[in-house]
Amino acid sequence: MSTAAVTVGPKIRARRRKRTLALVVKYAALVFAAIVVLLPVYVLLVASFKSGAEADPSRAWALPHVWTLDAWREAWNGDQYGLLPFLKNSLKLVIPATLISTFLGSLNGFVLSRWRFPGSDLVFLFLLFGMFIPYQAVMIPLTQIFIDVNAPEGIPRLVFAHVIYGIPITTLIFRSYYATIPEDLIEAARMDRAGMLRTYWSVVLPISAPAFVVTAIWQFTSIWNDFLFAVFIITDPSKWPVTVALNNTTGSFVTPYNVQMAAALIASLPTLIVYIALGRYFMRGLMAGALKG
């Protein structure tokens, strides 16, 4: 007898079988859900590698006979549909708008949670209302105000609009995050003779990285994906962000599905990259509040 026989009672065996079955069911459900979510992406992907003649809705599910990058080339830098200039516009919009709205949210969140003043709760409440005002409701007044104050046309207007619209959500995220910072820390800074801005700058800001990542990802994604603001604020087509340009790849007579699909993928890549690069900080930031204490 060189090896000891492992004997397992029938009860334990039955329990194991049950557990395996549960696992199979669970994974089957998950795989099904994943397929439902990924199917459109599949259609998008295969169509983008087809030639113009092959890319037809009637054969949307089929793999391409001939794999080609023509559609990608056209969508990237083609004469008719090239997105490159519009991607640049989008970056010019999204980077300043994200940074400014995130920073403002951080300042607001700090003051509204840790350096309170009489009526600060009311101010916060009003700020939150901003989240529930639909874009459509402000389209006309916003445009009118831009005209009235003679704001510089083009992307600056769009940056401004997104910064303002971002303040409620960025403030909310930062206020919740700062609520988890021990009050002692702020008071210690006060006793060390730091004023409000110094406390913010030297004590609060350096420990805000998780909230900054969460807020920045959030703002980046929603500003990048915005369509409506861009459509009514930007009048000069050369200043369009990529979302508006993408919409215009739909031709009036023919729709080049392959180019459109490649363009859609290109337009959504930056948000995907940001999320993949910073995703783990995103989760960490979301949970920081829950785990502290």
Added chain:
Amino acid sequence: MATIVLDKLGKRFPNGFWAVKDLSLEIAEAELLVLVGPSGCGKTTALRMIAGLEDITSGDLFIGGTRMNDVLERDRDIAMVFQNYALYPHMTVSQNIAFSLKLQRRPKHEIKERVQETAQLLGLADLLDRRPKQLSGGQRQRVAMGRAIIRKPQVFLMDEPLSNLDAQLRVHMRGEIETMQKDLGVTTVYVTHDQTEAMTMGDRVAVLRAGELQQVDTPTTIYDHPANLFVAGFIGSPPMNLARGTVERADGDALVRLGSSTVPVPAELVRSRGLDAWVGREVIVGIRPEDLEGPPDDGPAPGCATLEATIDRVEALGATLLGFFTVDAPPAQSESIAEATGGGLDEVALITREGTPFCATFEPRSGLRAGDRVDVTVDVRRLHFFDPETETAIGS
């Protein structure tokens, strides 16, 4: 260095609750005053008012002779040590300690020098590049102290700085803080709920209850002459034995009847406390456990009284032995005692027999066991008497 004067200081919170009421205290230069009381007694609020972290609702606060009510916290020249240390997590030990000097824009070489000096004093020299996360509780506590010391402020405020340390370290740091405070000679207000800390550290101790000052005096005076039932119950561990008794006259002398037992009261005590006026009336009698001792080997000393006791329970503390027994006198049940002792005694009374549980100290090797019948010697000179109505000490 400065004196601190609290003149009828009051704090009402927005919900209408008065956390501190008419608190008047004078803290001398270089004195260490301990504010002590059960949780919720307003001691921390009082400290925060001195710090400037809480607005003052009524009364005046003077530091070094200047009225401070409307002076911003950063202009009061006060350093504070927080219960949770409140170290800046992203800064190293040396940055934590240097932060206040940096804000004052002191020259770099001076900051460096003073950080070194402070670190030496606190034994932190090898830890200067660590972050708070990498420190033990005791080390963090030292950094918090360092942050206060380096400022050379007029006043130190300490809010339960030792409550997060384990028992041994606490005793050790107690001594260190006390020594340091004496060496630096900085006026200090120290808040704690731990009466042992208060007794051992304070030049004077101020006992607070529900926002009101009960007594302020040296630890010994507070211990020997508690001003009222609350202080009597709060200061001392194990707490003072308290029961209801009646003062009676016997052969020209007075005695106190506690249930079926009587305890003679020395003439001197009768005179000094004015007990004549209480003959035939009910009083609350108090006696500390160490003034109730097991029978001495050579028989009871003259003038001492004895109580017959059947021991219910024994607690061996090593150096002493505590014996618990029941005296068949009604307990001094009062809200203030319950508050002072955490409500413990009443429950004990319920689970034993009718009467009042008493605690006496015995020789550690006396071999005392539950069920033993012994004669407990009462040091009658150390009896305390309280008015059951006003709960204040009689004749003091």
